[in-house]
Amino acid sequence: MTNLLHCSVLLNEAITSLNVKPEGNYIDATFGRGGYTQSILNQISTGHLISIDQDSEAIKYGEKKFKDAISAKRLFLIQNNYEHIDSIVNEVGLKTIDGIVFDLGVSSPQFDDPKRGFSYRFNGPLDMRMDQRQTLTAFKVINSYDAVHLKKIFKDYGNAPCSWQVAQAIVKERKKQPIKTTMQLVGIIFDYLPEAVKRKKGHPAKKFFQALRIEVNHELFSLKTALEKSLEKLKIGGIISVVTFQSLEDKIVSRLFRKLAKYQDYPKGIPIIPENVKPKLELTTRQAIKPSELELKHNWRAHSARLRSAKKIRNISF
Ligand SMILES: C[S@@+](CC[C@H](N)C(=O)[O-])C[C@H]1O[C@@H](n2cnc3c(N)ncnc32)[C@H](O)[C@@H]1O
Incomplete structure (x- = not known):
């Protein structure tokens, strides 16, 4: 692939x-x-x-x-x-x-290799590092940043819709189990975004993934x-x-x-x-x-x- x-x-x-x-x-x-x-x-x-x-x-x-x-x-x-x-x-x-x-x-x-974790289209680890020697990964961001910080990233770097709801949902879901994969994250975004937003053009996870990638790679x-x-x-x-x-x-x-x-x-x-x-x-x-x-x-x-x-x-x- x-x-x-x-x-x-x-x-x-x-x-x-x-x-x-x-x-x-x-x-x-x-x-x-x-x-x-x-x-x-x-x-x-x-x-x-x-x-x-x-x-x-x-x-x-x-x-x-x-x-x-x-x-x-x-x-x-x-x-x-x-x-x-x-x-x-x-x-x-x-x-x-x-x-x-x-x-x-x-x-x-980079984008098409599922193990790099850049794409919302393939299942893979939440990684997104361009430099594999770096310690900050998308997993760390998603599983350790507080809701306010997550919301800011989604809004500032992706202009993502319902950033606050999705940030809160991530914090809630990760208490049950760590969010380890791209598809787990896509699932949460899907579950918590309103139908009207999901019906809009483009993949609903696209802006969240862009924001996350910008944060991980500064x-x-x-x-x-x-x-x-x-x-x-x-x-x-x-x-x-x-x-x-x-x-x-x-x-x-x-x-x-x-x-x-x-x-x-x-x-x-x-x-x-x-x-x-x-x-x-x-x-x-x-x-x-x-x-x-x-x-x-x-x-x-x-x-x-x-x-x-x-x-x-x-x-x-x-
Ligand atoms: C769009 S690709 C470049 C494609 C290239 N022009 C070609 O024709 O093959 C961008 C590349 O820049 C690298 N890159 C992105 N940010 C970087 C940075 N801050 N420092 C060094 N390389 C970076 C990525 O790892 C990626 O391989």
């Missing part, structure tokens, strides 16, 4: 946005199954690529598939969280970075941290491109890019505009780029994808 392949989303658009130069140094912050990595490697000659993933299965796959590029030191494949992107670059020893690309979220092999914190560090590391003239899959991620990217692409406030009437208030980014995509009809026909998982891209034009420090 496990699908070992991942169909890369917005591949051409994302890689074209980087404007890859043969001698440039690049980072693929979300290796997955290496679709973006392959495309960048095809375009660099004397340049280098650092590819990062926190998932040991992704790294194992990549070490085999890209054996030659790794031994030739064209590709540095690193198992780590992209929130450490600055120290990763320092350790590899690249002096300048011409482009960084993020393709956020979960890969198909996804929003990691993204904010990684974007800031990436923008600091990128050389002037370098490009950052990010593919997001849900509105919380997209908001983080678009707000940060827009803020840095504007003049900061400064006292009116001074003769020379201070350098530090000038825009630090130039938006290379004004509106987010969405997948084409053709891509959606082949890969429905791309439907919520949005690509935003920006060029660094001045030094940035947070």
Whole structure:
């Protein structure tokens, strides 16, 4: 049942946005199954690529598939969280970075493997860790957070309906027996959601599962941290491109890019505009780029994808 392949989303658009130069140094912050990595490697000659993933299965796959590029030191494949992107670059020893690309979220092999516990469609352990070395799992969240905390996660990270009722139901049910599997959790959500909510479009557990995954993997914190560090590391003239899959991620990217692409406030009437208030980014995509009809026909998982891209034009420090 496990699908070992991942169909890369917005591949051409994302890689074209980087404007890859043969001698440039690049980072693929979300290796997955290496679709973006392959495309960048095809375009660099004397340049280098650092590819990062926190998932040991992704790294194992990549070490085999890209054996030659790794031994030739064209590709540095690193198992780590992209929130450490600055120290990763320092350790590899690249002096300048011409482009960084993020393709956020979960890969198909992660999603479709029941034992990873990401999907409400398959029965499996409540796990949801992208990094298997991490101690926080979905089991821990569901069986130890209090109802107020659970409700906050469901609401803030999933905008899930009846978050409070479901949070209370989880606390009640786990007193009878631990909630160990994805299907136990789906069952509780089903039992406690009103019929009217269940009749709405989409699987009733979808938003709860999304919220839980974001909590387990600290996804929003990691993204904010990684974007800031990436923008600091990128050389002037370098490009950052990010593919997001849900509105919380997209908001983080678009707000940060827009803020840095504007003049900061400064006292009116001074003769020379201070350098530090000038825009630090130039938006290379004004509106987010969405997948084409053709891509959606082949890969429905791309439907919520949005690509935003920006060029660094001045030094940035947070
Ligand atoms: C959508 S997939 C990327 C697919 C890839 N672009 C391709 O074409 O094969 C996202 C990958 O990013 C990884 N990932 C997500 N968050 C991460 C983080 N904070 N640090 C490192 N890797 C992360 C996941 O483990 C997953 O393998």
